[in-house]
Amino acid sequence: MREISANTITEAVARLCVEANTHLGEDALSKLESARERETSPLGQQVLGQLLENARLAREESMPLCQDCGTVVVFLELGQDAHVVGGNLRAAIEEGVRRGYRQGYFRGSIVRQPFTARQNTGDNTPPVIHTEIVPGDKLRIVLLPKGGGGENMSRLAMLTPAQGRQRIIETVVKAVEDAGGNPCPPTIVGVGIGGTADKAMLLAKVALLRPVGSPSGDPETAELEAELLERINRLGIGPLGFGGITTALAVHVETYPCHIAALPVAVNLQCHSARVAEAVV
């Protein structure tokens, strides 16, 4: 049994909060760069250039890429032979978020009571935490500060088996079309197919953790991703909705087995500021 101190986890989470909010990954940057080269709309091209410039400034000045520093979504893969000592795992993560957001001068965007008082917690806690127990003795932490604009455009459709692949495509394309300029396109479109309602939604979010534009390892799923991206980029929405051929940078699809009666499809949109950071402790 390997011991991992709660304090190590807190420090890692704080560091990941700062890194994710100020450093756009090379994967997203190179996709934005190639989109700028391909974009046929002059205004769209100009906007893509401004987004790249913004990412450069954020990194150089350690400023948050976006004023919406998101809900902190934390994905934990906890090795079954690891043992957290010196504190409570959840409290350690919350403290990491609190420290990281204070240190980075990031916005607190979380309200405690969602439907009446809506009092801001002030430190962007609590995060949303998904934990999976896996083989091994390490803890992998993947952190996704998820902006509200993209998250609000999420969609869940409980399709029937007869509706099949074609209706999946229509559902995803419609979700992106209805979202228009709201989720800050060009987006990364996360799609979850299968499982249950909750599982499909989680798959759609997990899909966003892949390097931007990396295809699924399953050829049939990769083919669906390519077809969806092609269809979405025909919509004409373009960067920030200002018109163009770059509405999405990538479509990532994750699948899971499902019930004989079911075909759940979930869509979770990630804005162009695809902020993901990870650490193993």
Add this chain to the structure above:
Amino acid sequence: MATLNIVSPFAEDVVARLHAGDQVSISGVVYAARDAAHKRLVEALAHPDKSGLPFDIRGQTIYYVGPTPAKPGEVIGSAGPTTSSRMDPYTPRLLEAGLRATIGKGGRSAAVREALVRHKALYLATIAGAGVLLSRRIRRAELVAYGELGPEAILRLEVEDFPAIVINDIYGADWFQMAKAQYARPAS
């Protein structure tokens, strides 16, 4: 594409001259307000004497933004736009009270688009997700009201060469619809 330099608050003749798709560079004063502040503004307008309004919104411009905290020595933190459609339920009432322009991101409801025409007001969009870039166009920021709302407080911002695109003009045109139609390629 030529960029027009305009001063906020916008004069009536300036508003009349602008059309959907025009790129503008805004200097002057805009007020930062988003969800929670809008709820309070509309509640204040419901009072018979409107005494609760924290600033005279007649002719003014509201920028839908909740910035990050300013670092020591800085004017403001990252300050890009938030999704405008969340303010749709409140906007017609504010336009009726004299608001002349709003700046945000994403499209507006049919009710807001109608109200923009009726009250001769503009809706503009700026560079969403470019919070650092836009923060550099803000020269001064001061608290006007609702400080307890934290990032949702109303601020008075002095901007210089702040970039935006006219989305909805006073003649009923919608740049998002026009641009989409221009670049859409139906599946073969």
